[in-house]
Amino acid sequence: DMKVTQMPRYLIKRMGENVLLECGQDMSHETMYWYRQDPGLGLQLIYISYDVDSNSEGDIPKGYRVSRKKREHFSLILDSAKTNQTSVYFCASSLTGSQNTLYFGAGTRLSVL
Amino acid sequence: GDSVTQTEGLVTLTEGLPVMLNCTYQSTYSPFLFWYVQHLNEAPKLLLKSFTDNKRPEHQGFHATLHKSSSSFHLQKSSAQLSDSALYYCALSDNAGAKLTFGGGTRLTVRP
Numbered sequence: 475d476m477k478v479t480q481m482p483r484y485l486i487k488r489m490g491e492n493v494l495l496e497c498g499q500d501m502s503h504e505t506m507y508w509y510r511q512d513p514g515l516g517l518q519l520i521y522i523s524y525d526v527d528s529n530s531e532g533d534i535p536k537g538y539r540v541s542r543k544k545r546e547h548f549s550l551i552l553d554s555a556k557t558n559q560t561s562v563y564f565c566a567s568s569l570t571g572s573q574n575t576l577y578f579g580a581g582t583r584l585s586v587l
Numbered sequence: 588g589d590s591v592t593q594t595e596g597l598v599t600l601t602e603g604l605p606v607m608l609n610c611t612y613q614s615t616y617s618p619f620l621f622w623y624v625q626h627l628n629e630a631p632k633l634l635l636k637s638f639t640d641n642k643r644p645e646h647q648g649f650h651a652t653l654h655k656s657s658s659s660f661h662l663q664k665s666s667a668q669l670s671d672s673a674l675y676y677c678a679l680s681d682n683a684g685a686k687l688t689f690g691g692g693t694r695l696t697v698r699p
Contacts, residue, residue: 478630507687514596516676517631517689532686564630573619573680576687578630 476501480565480579487586493552495582497565503577504570506548508532508540510561511581517564523548524570555586589614591677591690599696606649606664608693610677613658618679620653620660621687625674634662634675667697 478499487493499506504525509517509532519532521540529540537559541549548567552559562583566576590613600606612618625631635644637653637660644651649664660677677690 509689514691516593516691517678519686519688522686533688573636575633575636576623576631578632580630 476577478565478567478577478579480563480582483580483582485582485584487555487584489557489586490554491586493555493559493584493586495550495552495563495565495584497548497550497579498546499548499567499577500546501567501577502545503567504545505568505574506542507566507568507576508538508548508550509564509566510534511564512561520550520563555584557586560584560586589618589679589681589688591679591688593675593677593690593693595693596691597694597696599698600667601698602669603666606662606667606671606695608662608675608677608695610651610660610662610690611658612660612677612679614679614681616681617655618681620651621678621680622649622651622660622662623676623678623689625676625692627673631674631676667695669697669699671695672697 481496506523508520523529523542539551562581564581565579568574568576620637622634623631624634635646651662
């Protein structure tokens with residue numbers, strides 16, 4: 475069963491706290507992504523990972539970092555979260571290549587108070 | 588850099604009427620175009636994507652035609668159904684790698 479799993483689904487944090495969002499996939503996809511979704515702005519790419527320890531910044535990397543130590547896991551870290559990082563975060567994975575389909579997780583709704 | 592524009596943020600239709608959601612793009616290369624659909628409280632998933640051989644992709648009654656001359660990939664369906672109510676994203680992928688750039692999304696609401 476092809477699946478991308480995100481944990482947790484909902485998270486409330488205070489400004490200045492550290493946040494860890496985790497993502498796993500069971501399809502052995504090389505490429506994994508973190509996007510955030512905001513009304514009117516669509517899905518904005520934070521980071522892309524082409525394989526273990528091969529990560530690149532997306533369009534809005536500031537305030538975020540990532541870790542990929544195993545092909546099936548990709549973590550998003552917010553060091554000292556800010557209120558403007560309140561959003562819905564989606565993880566996705568795909569085979570490498572420009573025509574390949576992205577498979578998305580169910581999302582994590584993060585509120586930073 | 589690459590960009591995707593979806594001019595309508597919100598489209599409301601009556602069931603049975605035709606659907607057309609606009610998508611235009613800017614890209615240095617000749618990109619691949621995609622439509623993703625996200626139903627309420629679900630993850631986005633692929634609806635259809637452009638082919639390299641200019642075939643018109645179709646899925647679940649939806650189709651889209653890539654017009655390179657006008658840099659457009661509009662999504663169409665002849666008759667809207669209530670179950671089509673969702674958020675629709677147009678996206679492009681360049682030829683260099685796997686990076687996908689999304690438009691701002693169009694929320695389609697189909698009324699009885």
